[in-house]
Amino acid sequence: MEAHKKIKVECLQQAEALKLFLDKVGAETLDRHPDIRKLAETMAEECGGLSLALITIGRAMSSKKTPGEWKYAMKALRQSAASVFPGIGKKMFPQLKFSYDCLPDERVRSCFLYCCLFPSGFPIRKSELIHCWIGEGLLDHLVSSVRNQGEYILGSLIDACLLEDVRSDIVKMHDVIRDMALWIASESEKNKFCVKAGMQLKGQPVAENWEDVRRVSLMGNQIESLTQVFVCPNLLTLFLGKNELKVIINDFFNFMPMLKVLDLSFNINLDELPVGIAKLVSLEHLDLSYTGLKTLPVELKVLEKLKYLNIEHTSNLKTIPPQLISNVSKLQVLKMVGSGYEWLVEEVECLAYLNVLTISIESLSMLERAMMSLKLQSCNVEAVILKLLKGSRFLSISALANIQPLDFLGVYDCEDLEEVKIERAEIASAGWFRSVTLIKLARCPKLKDATWIFFVPHLVKMAIHECQDLEEVISEDKLSEDDKLTENSNLFSELEAFDLQKLPKLKTIYRDALPFPQLKEAIIKECPKLRKLPLNSESAEGQKIVIQGEEWWKNVEWEDECTRYHFLHSFHPIYL
Incomplete structure (x- = not known):
């Protein structure tokens, strides 16, 4: 029986899950009111195909005879099953x-x-x-x-x-x-959590025994201001991301001496930090990505234990006090890609412990300086965005061959750029493209194609947005004879998602049908001239693909009827 092997028990499919749930609820309850059966179908979906949940919750709901009870249970279930069904946790x-x-x-x-x-x-x-x-x-x-x-x-x-x-x-x-x-x-006695994530809170929660709490998550709510002080002497992690924060009072952090992880990401209306953040003397991890910050408080200099600072995609962040970055001397991770701040190579060079870096480069001269930086050559540069390269019709990215292990590469807002080039011999010898998994090209109106992507063997996700002149993703004419003779049969073999939007001249992605063994999702939006996809009946065999798009789907020219039938149920319309 090979009992030493682990066998994964998959969740039930939707129809099987619904049948099991309805059986446990019972016909007597389901027939009490015409609304109950529909509510039961929705609740079964919430169990996510997990047999034990379907059985236990189905039995618990068998005694609920009115739509009101079901609606209340449904709302509570989305927060926590144990909170609505007494004793269900122990069962x-x-x-x-x-x-x-x-x-x-x-x-x-x-x-x-x-x-x-x-x-x-x-x-x-x-x-x-x-x-x-x-x-x-x-x-x-x-x-x-x-x-x-x-x-x-x-x-x-x-x-x-x-x-x-x-x-x-x-x-x-x-x-x-x-x-x-x-x-x-x-x-648990030692794992004291206060988790109110995704509960549509408008303001700070009121809780008892903050003194004992070690982890607090208020993620995914609608909190606009933090005006009440939390006294949390043992708090280690505080998640405040994905809210609508505008104001944090200066004293808010006064009584969190042990706090190590603070996440304020995705608060796009938060344009300044309180100077009281200096009170977080134990802070090691600070995530400010996707916020509306215009500057960083000079008080961050006193956070001597800070090892992780994320200011990615803070487009309003134009200034940082001089020597602030270099004075946070213990930094091991500095993420700046997509920030509005023009980073200084000299400050980064001063960070003796820096191990992980992400950056945006906004000029060819900055690119040249970065390539000469010993720090960039010695640490792990995980993401680079090249943007606003004015006057550059052609861009060679061969210079990035020495940056490793590059995972994400973006080219944004280059209004004159017509072509991205690589030196094949250099790339092959350096092996740089082997680490890249994510690529995004955006707002390059004169770019004709993205043929260089052909040489990225482990690409997982590709996004191309708002490139008005782009006609092909990979151009057959720009592949050399050697490329055609030794065509990479692994092209897109690891691709899990691609996203093509606002490409009015796009006609082809690739000339031939390709296998997509890992593809899960494709978004094609506002690409009116795209008529053929690189798919045949064997593409993505055995995979469930979701293809999202608009009316262009009706005009797709399929390789044959078998291919059309194979992908017939993959399409999900996007309504503008």
Whole structure:
């Protein structure tokens, strides 16, 4: 029986899950009111195909005889099953908890519980989760080796079916598994959580015993201001991302002396930080990405333990006090890609412990200076955006061959750019393209094609937006004879998603049909001249692909009727 092998038990398909749930609710309850059956169908979907949840919750709902009871239970279920059904935790979670108990050690179990801080169904970026684990001290502090440790733990959680591997860079936690994690945390003496993520809160929550709380998540709400002081002497992690914050009073951080991880990301209306942030003397991880900040307070200089600073995609951030970056001397991770701040090579050179860097480059002279930087050559540059390169009709990216391990490359807002070039021999010898998984081209109105993508063997996601003159993604005419003779049969073999939007002249993606063994999602929007996709009946065989688009779908020229039928149910319309 090969009992030593692990066999993954998949979640039930929608029809099977619904039948199981309705059986457990029973006909007597379902027939009490015409609305109940429809509510039951929706509740079954919330269980996500997990048999144990369908059975346990179905039985619990068998005694609920009015639509009002069902509606209340539905709303509460989206927050936590254990909160609405008394005793359900003790009935359902101990069986699920077996996977948790079998995890290798306490470190891995703590990393798992940390994931319930994110809202229900939230796509969690693997690299950012690992950095949070590092910041709170769940992993070792040497970033150069600890990333591997984090990836190993993620693999263990995925193998145990406690996390879902959504994409190569993203995981999710099943809603019922998240409920179990919250239940475990509530039962633990040392893991004190306050999780009110995704609950549509308008203001700060009122809670008891803040003194004992170690982790707080208010992610994904509608909180506009933080005007009440939290007294949290033992707080280690505070998630405030994806709110509508405009104001944080100066005293807000006064009584959080142990705080190590602070996430304020995706608060686009937050244009300044309180000077009281200087009180966070233990802070190691600060995420300010996708905020409306115009500058950083000079008080950040006193955060002597800060090791991670993320100011990515802060387009309003035009100034940073002189020597602020270089004075935060313990920084190991500095993420600046997409920031409005024109970073200084000299300041980065002063960061002796810097190990991870992401940057935007806005001129050819800055690109040349960056390429000469010893710091850039010695640390891990994970993302580069080239943007606003005025007057450049042709751009050679061969100079980036020495930057490793580059994961994301973007080319944005280059109004004169007609072609991106590479020197094939240099790229082949350096092996640089082997690390790139994400590419985005945006707002380059004169760009004709993106043929250089042909030489990116491990591409996972590709996005091309608002390139008005782009006619082809990969041009056959620009491939050399050698390229055609030794055509890369692995082209797009690892591609999981592509996103093509506002390309009015786009006619082809690639000349021939290709296998897409990993493709999960394609978005094609406002590409009126695109008539043929690089697909045949064998493309993405065995994969469920979602193709989103508009009316152009009706005019697609399929290779044959078999191909048309194969992808008939893949299309989901986007309504403008």
